[in-house]
Amino acid sequence: MGNYIDLENKVSLSNSCIWKLQQDYFKKLGKSAWEGQVPFYVTSNTKFSFSIANIVFNYLLELISKNKVNIDEPLYILEFGSGLAKFGFHFMTKLAELKDTHNLSHIQTPYILTDLPEENMRFWESNKQLKPFLDNKQCDFAKINIENFSNIETVKHNFIIDNNTIKNPLIVLCNYLIDSVPHDCFKISNNQINEVLVSTQIKEDYKNKTIDHLNQLKFEFSFKEINNDHYEDPILNDILNNYKETIYDSHILIPTSGIKILKTILNKFSKNTLLVVSDKGWSNKKFIDQQGEPHIAFHGSFSLMVNFDTLKQYTESIGGSSVITSTGLSGLKTGLFHLSENLNLFSKTITSFNSYLNATTDDFLTIKNSMLANIDSLSANVILSLLKYSEWDEKIFSSVSKRLEKVLPNEPMNIKLEFINYLPNIEKNIFEVNLNNSITYLDLGNIYYSLAEYKKAKEMFNYYNERNSTDWASFHNLGLALFYLREYDQAMSTFKTALNLKADSEISQEWVDYIKTEYLEVNSK
Ligand SMILES: C[S@@+](CC[C@H](N)C(=O)[O-])C[C@H]1O[C@@H](n2cnc3c(N)ncnc32)[C@H](O)[C@@H]1O
CATH class of the missing domain: 1.25.40.10 (Tetratricopeptide repeat domain)
Known part of the structure; x- marks a missing residue:
């Protein structure tokens, strides 16, 4: 079995070294991470990808009918953590077909694939099916670390995307990303809240600080009292304190990097953004109560359940709105988070969201x-x-x-x-x-x-x-x-x-x- 050595002792989950190991894992393996290790079918099959494309298309139709699209300017669609880009390929195919049947092909909707590993980008560039989209500027790609980015400069066509260049509403897609990037964890019970700290060990034979199988890691959890102003961000503190009052007994995960994505888009890009998040997770407060210690699931990489309720509360606190698939089962959820608009005013988008995703990908x-x-x-x-x-x-x-x-x-x-x-x-x-x-x-x-x-x-x-x-x-x-x-x-x-x-x-x-x-x-x- 081999002995274990300490990597870290009692640190906040979001500060743990495991996230860096996860990034290194994706960088080291490149596309081979998806050849039998990291699951991707759930978010890359045609049914799911076409459903998201249909929802986004309905949103586009509504933006047009509300005169919110400048048809002379590109309407960017960004995808973070694109992985193999199979979802992106299906999405672009369906969107192009829908635009064509509605005589809207003149509206440019460049689809920007992004990820951390450069090898993924080399694969996208060499892929036969992406080539036509890349060649005719319907697609491009960029290297982005979602933990820290401020503008996007694409590799092939040199699109520069930031708050100066964005002239249309922005659409951002994340699939199986937020479950793979940092979270914090808190234990709530009897209106008491403690932070859950993690101590991490790894098998002794671990070399060169990169690993092929993250399941060589072992965790122990401990607790630390926290104050009402644990975070610098008062919105997150409000959410946490509200959980303290309303959650009976549970371990609550806070998707800190998910919130970071949301704030970066808001501050550095555009608040006129629809963020479409698909991840395994819990969709509302009812389901986040009564949860045990964080379950770090290994599947080549590792992932945690995403607390969609925190994303929803955060979005609403900054003046936006959201809608999330509502099943209590633990599988894939999708949430639409608009950072500034009331999604109730987008009835076609919501209708398509309900009809495409309420009988969910899991059911299919x-x-x-x-x-x-x-x-x-x-x-x-x-x-x-x-x-x-x-x-x-x-x-x-x-x-x-x-x-x-x-x-x-x-x-x-x-x-x-x-x-x-x-x-x-x-x-x-x-x-x-x-x-x-x-x-x-x-x-x-x-x-x-x-x-x-x-x-x-x-x-x-x-x-x-x-x-x-x-x-x-x-x-x-x-x-x-x-x-x-x-x-x-x-x-x-x-x-x-x-x-x-x-x-x-x-x-x-x-x-x-x-x-x-x-x-x-x-x-x-
Ligand atoms: C579980 S995979 C999901 C891939 C793809 N979206 C899918 O649904 O199959 C997580 C992806 O997030 C990327 N990723 C992990 N940490 C990241 C970070 N800090 N910034 C950008 N991408 C990151 C990985 O490289 C990987 O492509």
């Missing part, structure tokens, strides 16, 4: 998981509904594709036509992180093949083979598609490539022999 994931657990009993019809409901999510498609390959050939023509009609949506939603992601092209090729759509099958197999030139099955299946397209020479050379990859493949050899004797030699006579 529960339904999806229970369906996928019974994949072998699902008919093509049911899979079609699941895919539609998911907004053509690439990952769900990959999970159902083997089943589809099996059942589709025996389905009636109308079901096949539905798939043929809708499958291009999956292709549009592909976001390639590494070669494993490109497997969706292979899955699509196989499904098109099973639907006898050989031209599309050929296109998909070719995409996949361009990315991964060592997969026998993909070359063999491409050979079949080419054969049915009567491209015999091409089919022959493709089966030969398959044979080069798997010399003992009898089936590929049979096709080579068959095409040679039945088609190529016949034609050459």
Whole structure:
């Protein structure tokens, strides 16, 4: 097991060294943090990303109808802690489509991806799906530490974003960020309040002050009495003192860095800002009572539950307003925080927020998981509904594709036509992180093949083979598609490539022999 050594003793949670270790973790791992360690599907699937894009679009429509947009100036959308930028890609795709269908494409809404690790930026720059957005200035990126920033200068198109240059309302998005940056913690009981201090230890073999697995950390908590003016910020003190009077018995987390983001936007950017926060957390006071010691959850990185109630109270104290998804379950919540406007006056935005998010992402994931657990009993019809409901999510498609390959050939023509009609949506939603992601092209090729759509099958197999030139099955299946397209020479050379990859493949050899004797030699006579 190894012994543990002390890293720090009895410090405020927000001052703990664990946050710096977390930043170092993200910097060290770059995009590989998301390859099997840090979860991101919940905030990056198409259903969630499109929902947020729809809400933001409705807000944009309302800003326009209230004459609050200067259409000659950009309306910036900033995302903090963008990670892989898969959410950003889906968001931009949906927003562009909505603007197009409403003849609003002339309104510039540059989407600014931001994060700490430079390697994430190198990945964004190299990513095929982000390229069109980056090239036509619909997207750009910048390095930002949310703990300390004052203006934003983007890397590719040199947008400078600060309170002098912002001429339109600002939109800021944070997904799974506030749960990963500093919080404080207080224990309240019998109208007494104590700060919860943390002592941190780490396994002795920890070297060079960076670590690959943050779960090498171990914590102990202790308590310290505090005064009514614990913070320099009187608004935070009011919130804390109010908790002291109204919370029965609980450990209360205060998202100090979340509040910092809010204050930086207010003081250095624009109070005319809509902040959209999605995180795991508690949405109102009822749920923050009766909580035990802070649970630091490890999943590659680590995270804490976000106290959305503090963000709400803070926003209201500075003259803004908010709305938060209301479920008591501990999963993902989304809050809209407007720093200066009353969101009740944005009825379309609120209606879309309620309809898109009150049956939450968690509900969608529960339904999806229970369906996928019974994949072998699902008919093509049911899979079609699941895919539609998911907004053509690439990952769900990959999970159902083997089943589809099996059942589709025996389905009636109308079901096949539905798939043929809708499958291009999956292709549009592909976001390639590494070669494993490109497997969706292979899955699509196989499904098109099973639907006898050989031209599309050929296109998909070719995409996949361009990315991964060592997969026998993909070359063999491409050979079949080419054969049915009567491209015999091409089919022959493709089966030969398959044979080069798997010399003992009898089936590929049979096709080579068959095409040679039945088609190529016949034609050459
Ligand atoms: C849990 S990941 C979430 C990534 C992405 N938003 C998602 O939903 O999958 C947290 C992200 O916050 C970033 N991050 C952590 N501390 C940060 C800081 N101080 N300033 C800016 N970004 C930070 C990390 O680099 C990482 O991309």
